[in-house]
Amino acid sequence: MAVLTVAVTLFWRRARSRLEVLRAARPAARTDHPGERARRELSHVLGQRKLFQKAAPGVMHAFIFWGFLVLLPTIVEAMLAAIDRHWTFPYLGHVAWFAFLQDLFATLVVVGVAIAFTIRKIQRPDRFRGSHMEEADRILLAILGIVTTLLLWNASRIALGIAGHPAAAPVADGLSGLFGAGRGTEVAERVLVWSHLLLVLGFLTYLPRSKHLHIITAAPNVYLATNHPRGYLEPLRIDLDSADADVRLGASVATDLSRKQVLDLFSCTECGRCQEVCPAWNTGKALSPKLLIMDLRDQVAKEAPLITAGAAGIVELQPLVPNAVADQVVWDCVTCGACVRECPVDIEHVDTIVDLRRNLVMAESRFPNEAGAMLRGVESSENPWGQSASARTDWTASVEDIRVLQPGDPPPEILFWVGCAGAFDERAQRTTQSIARLLTAAGVDYAILGPRERCTGDPARRMGHEYLFQMLAEANVEILNGAGVTKIVASCAHCFNTLANEYPDYGGAYEVVHHTELLSALVAEGRLRPDPAGGRGSVTYHDACYLGRHNGRYDAPREVLRAAGAAAVEMPRHGERSFCCGAGGARMWMEETEGTRINDTRFAEAEATGAETVATACPYCFVMLDDAAKAKGSAVRVADVATLLAESTLAEPGG
Amino acid sequence: MNVVVCAKLVPTGTPTLGPDHLVVRSGTDAALDPGDEYGLELALQLTEQHGGDVTVVSMGPDEAGQAIQRALAMGASRGVLVSDPSLRGADALVTARVLAAAIGMYPFDLVVAGVESTDGYTGTVPVTVAEILGIASVTAVRRLEPSDAGARIERMTERGYDVYECPLPAVVTVTAGSVEPRFPSLKGIMQAKQKPVDRPSLQDLGSRDLTATQTVTAVTDAPTKAGGEVVQGDEAVGRIVELLAEAKVI
Numbered sequence: 001m002a003v004l005t006v007a008v009t010l011f012w013r014r015a016r017s018r019l020e021v022l023r024a025a026r027p028a029a030r031t032d033h034p035g036e037r038a039r040r041e042l043s044h045v046l047g048q049r050k051l052f053q054k055a056a057p058g059v060m061h062a063f064i065f066w067g068f069l070v071l072l073p074t075i076v077e078a079m080l081a082a083i084d085r086h087w088t089f090p091y092l093g094h095v096a097w098f099a100f101l102q103d104l105f106a107t108l109v110v111v112g113v114a115i116a117f118t119i120r121k122i123q124r125p126d127r128f129r130g131s132h133m134e135e136a137d138r139i140l141l142a143i144l145g146i147v148t149t150l151l152l153w154n155a156s157r158i159a160l161g162i163a164g165h166p167a168a169a170p171v172a173d174g175l176s177g178l179f180g181a182g183r184g185t186e187v188a189e190r191v192l193v194w195s196h197l198l199l200v201l202g203f204l205t206y207l208p209r210s211k212h213l214h215i216i217t218a219a220p221n222v223y224l225a226t227n228h229p230r231g232y233l234e235p236l237r238i239d240l241d242s243a244d245a246d247v248r249l250g251a252s253v254a255t256d257l258s259r260k261q262v263l264d265l266f267s268c269t270e271c272g273r274c275q276e277v278c279p280a281w282n283t284g285k286a287l288s289p290k291l292l293i294m295d296l297r298d299q300v301a302k303e304a305p306l307i308t309a310g311a312a313g314i315v316e317l318q319p320l321v322p323n324a325v326a327d328q329v330v331w332d333c334v335t336c337g338a339c340v341r342e343c344p345v346d347i348e349h350v351d352t353i354v355d356l357r358r359n360l361v362m363a364e365s366r367f368p369n370e371a372g373a374m375l376r377g378v379e380s381s382e383n384p385w386g387q388s389a390s391a392r393t394d395w396t397a398s399v400e401d402i403r404v405l406q407p408g409d410p411p412p413e414i415l416f417w418v419g420c421a422g423a424f425d426e427r428a429q430r431t432t433q434s435i436a437r438l439l440t441a442a443g444v445d446y447a448i449l450g451p452r453e454r455c456t457g458d459p460a461r462r463m464g465h466e467y468l469f470q471m472l473a474e475a476n477v478e479i480l481n482g483a484g485v486t487k488i489v490a491s492c493a494h495c496f497n498t499l500a501n502e503y504p505d506y507g508g509a510y511e512v513v514h515h516t517e518l519l520s521a522l523v524a525e526g527r528l529r530p531d532p533a534g535g536r537g538s539v540t541y542h543d544a545c546y547l548g549r550h551n552g553r554y555d556a557p558r559e560v561l562r563a564a565g566a567a568a569v570e571m572p573r574h575g576e577r578s579f580c581c582g583a584g585g586a587r588m589w590m591e592e593t594e595g596t597r598i599n600d601t602r603f604a605e606a607e608a609t610g611a612e613t614v615a616t617a618c619p620y621c622f623v624m625l626d627d628a629a630k631a632k633g634s635a636v637r638v639a640d641v642a643t644l645l646a647e648s649t650l651a652e653p654g655g
Numbered sequence: 656m657n658v659v660v661c662a663k664l665v666p667t668g669t670p671t672l673g674p675d676h677l678v679v680r681s682g683t684d685a686a687l688d689p690g691d692e693y694g695l696e697l698a699l700q701l702t703e704q705h706g707g708d709v710t711v712v713s714m715g716p717d718e719a720g721q722a723i724q725r726a727l728a729m730g731a732s733r734g735v736l737v738s739d740p741s742l743r744g745a746d747a748l749v750t751a752r753v754l755a756a757a758i759g760m761y762p763f764d765l766v767v768a769g770v771e772s773t774d775g776y777t778g779t780v781p782v783t784v785a786e787i788l789g790i791a792s793v794t795a796v797r798r799l800e801p802s803d804a805g806a807r808i809e810r811m812t813e814r815g816y817d818v819y820e821c822p823l824p825a826v827v828t829v830t831a832g833s834v835e836p837r838f839p840s841l842k843g844i845m846q847a848k849q850k851p852v853d854r855p856s857l858q859d860l861g862s863r864d865l866t867a868t869q870t871v872t873a874v875t876d877a878p879t880k881a882g883g884e885v886v887q888g889d890e891a892v893g894r895i896v897e898l899l900a901e902a903k904v905i
């Protein structure tokens with residue numbers, strides 16, 4: 001009894017400090033749609049869905065996790081038996097099936113631990129670089145100790161004839177041969193039950209300070225994960241007129257983080273799955289999403305006493321950047337979301353990174369110099385290129401009959417949202433022209449906003465300038481609503497994501513489709529008739545993060561390519577596991593000097609498929625991969641899906 | 656070192672002329688002249704390194720307050736706006752008189768301005784200000800550091816740069832690209848609202864000749880160049896010789 005009290009008290013004392021840090025954090029409104037959250041709990045936690053994204057580690061973890069669940073009642077059973085060896089559960093303690101489950105799952109845990117050690121000691125994958133390896137070993141050994149003492153204890157009970165159904169527990173039964181029936185076994189049985197219990201309780205007190213805390217935090221963390229498409233960012237409302245100078249502008253210190261963000265930190269298991277897929281880490285940048293989370297966690301843990309001391313302590317908190325993470329780390333991220341997708345406990349790295357950026361940009365005005373030109377352009381000319389609004393229609397010069405929606409005009413069936421890249425970038429203009437020609441050929445009733453279109457604000461928002469984004473979003477929504485627009489087709493994956501997922505927060509609810517979706521539908525309806533013998537050769541399609549992983553659009557671009565007569569080959573990393581082109585998260589506007597270039601890395605992967613053409617569906621990807629192709633002097637062509645379709649559909653594709 | 660920075664509000668789009676043939680300055684999109692951001696940045700860096708305050712002075716319509724707010728958001732500590740209907744259409748000389756009078760109300764070691772404004776680009780205001788204040792001026796400055804004599808100044812030339820030792824106070828105009836103007840933080844924008852902006856009247860400025868003295872009587876478009884003649888083919892050489900002879904060049 002005393003042992004139990006001590007262990008529970010110790011556990012509680014340590015866990016409480018974590019709880020108080022959580023309580024001090026900003027509340028996060030993440031309890032809507034309980035049904036969807038519960039379903040995720042079933043699949044991600046009980047079903048271990050994300051863990052099975054990797055086969056052996058998935059099996060390893062599922063064995064240990066399921067074993068842990070099944071063996072929970074055993075702890076109480078052992079406690080009863082520790083007091084008197086004949087005490088047990090009224091019903092469970094006597095049935096054969098429970099004895100069987102115990103025996104089976106304890107064995108599976110042993111197998112799981114064996115797999116874990118094989119992975120860690122023999123395979124040694126790179127994803128563990130920077131993780132606490134000894135701590136993990138200690139935890140695995142403790143788990144192994146807990147289940148082996150359990151198996152041996154059961155074996156000794158079989159030897160003593162206390163256990164009811166020896167045949168139902170073949171492993172323990174087999175082990176019972178180790179024990180005689182005499183006095184020695186009686187002592188051994190006592191020693192085993194107590195070592196089992198002491199190990200369990202010791203483990204409990206160790207938990208709150210270790211990465212193994214995830215066994216408590218993971219389930220709530222998964223429950224609180226966002227229900228939005230992954231490309232969505234939560235708004236940070238800024239009202240300059242009523243705000244005083246102390247308003248929270250993103251995350252500066254630990255207490256600026258939301259409860260979900262803090263729970264994220266306490267949930268990380270250091271498994272490194274995120275690090276393994278991160279384009280920044282893979283190309284030699286300072287950023288690793290795992291190290292970012294660990295470093296933030298360490299600072300929050302270190303400052304826990306200050307945080308819980310209340311107002312007096314909070315003034316002494318150190319800024320998270322550069323104390324926990326360096327400035328460069330924050331700017332290395334392309335917001336591709338690969339880390340979030342991979343993380344088995346639904347940690348949301350991108351939200352935290354953007355919150356750190358928000359503070360650097362809006363409070364400190366501290367960011368890579370070269371990105372200033374983009375912000376300045378967005379601020380004064382309402383596009384990152386700093387071009388005049390009247391130049392937005394320059395691309396229409398070589399395309400006949402483009403309707404520019406004038407104030408007071410009846411709305412078109414579909415508004416073609418050209419986007420800044422599509423309007424101002426010379427190469428992206430070709431895609432815009434192809435789309436326009438295809439829509440005209442299919443007889444679609446569409447129009448563009450022309451000079452009244454503004455940047456959606458995506459680059460400013462991903463850069464952390466929430467206020468600039470908010471102003472642009474409000475202005476665009478006003479124009480769109482004023483024009484009576486109900487359906488939009490966007491050619492840029494970033495515009496698509498912002499219009500579809502983020503504008504509803506600003507009063508703009510439209511049906512938004514990507515041009516590949518619209519084109520694919522037009523082909524299916526027979527309104528566009530590509531020549532299937534168009535001879536497009538072999539094409540490999542590069543999934544844009546903001547179209548694919550962030551919004552689940554994988555099929556439409558591939559269908560269009562197939563219709564255009566292309567023989568599709570896939571890159572090793574495609575679909576949900578596509579590798580970023582390097583332009584997202586406003587990285588398009590920053591220099592990339594460390595390590596190898598992300599676009600070169602991706603282009604090399606595309607080239608290695610042997611495809612003659614790399615197809616893209618976003619102007620950013622197009623420009624990045626085309627740059628990489630040119631830099632390499634490669635014969636492989638980079639072209640948008642729409643351009644390829646135009647070439648096999650239209651007599652005069654132009655462009 | 657206390658620095659006064661001259662900051663002008665300029666239209667951001669294509670400027671339009673009103674019925675009085677003057678540039679419409681009220682109610683149109685306008686911003687702090689990007690050219691003035693370089694001078695401001697240089698001034699901010701100077702005071703950050705060597706102490707002192709930056710005061711921004713602007714003459715213009717009420718909207719010029721935006722240019723001042725921007726400068727305050729970037730880090731200037733005080734704004735001065737001279738706005739009077741009688742100054743509408745002021746020429747470069749009157750502008751310089753007004754600015755000199757306003758600058759004279761504040762303690763300063765240095766006056767910083769742009770080389771030329773983006774809209775009027777006479778490039779004469781700053782040197783005129785210096786003349787009225789009776790102090791030295793150096794144009795096209797790319798770098799400035801305090802020195803024993805006053806300031807060590809690098810002035811851009813066609814070939815490179817000259818180095819001057821200049822007594823202070825002085826007026827300098829700063830070339831574009833010499834420094835990287837900072838992007839104001841939102842904190843800065845909010846704090847700017849709390850900073851003082853003085854609005855001296857023309858009486859406060861005390862000098863007499865402070866009204867616009869010129870009226871614009873007519874504005875004509877510059878004649879568009881005629882299309883020119885494209886000469887091609889075998890006769891081209893002969894035709895060119897003919898044309899040159901016509902133009903009395905040969």
Ligand SMILES: Cc1cc2nc3c(=O)[nH]c(=O)nc-3n(C[C@H](O)[C@H](O)[C@@H](O)COP(=O)(O)OP(=O)(O)OC[C@H]3O[C@@H](n4cnc5c(N)ncnc54)[C@H](O)[C@@H]3O)c2cc1C
Nearest residue numbers: 661662714746747750768769771772775776777778779780
């Ligand atoms: C199309 C047009 C035609 C004009 N024609 C004439 C003309 O023929 N004759 C004439 O005398 N004036 C003319 N003006 C008016 C004149 O240009 C400006 O109003 C007057 O201020 C001269 O300044 P500037 O812009 O040439 O200044 P510059 O001397 O080019 O400006 C250099 C720097 O001085 C400072 N500065 C200039 N003006 C101000 C200000 N108002 N407030 C604060 N700082 C300032 C800024 O730092 C600026 O970068 C014309 C204006 C326009 C737009």
Ligand code: SF4
Nearest residue numbers: 278333334336337339
């Ligand atoms: S979003 Fe992409 S670049 Fe950013 S940390 Fe995650 S994996 Fe790395």
Ligand code: SF4
Nearest residue numbers: 268269271272274343
């Ligand atoms: S953040 Fe998630 S994926 Fe990355 S190490 Fe932690 S638990 Fe693993």
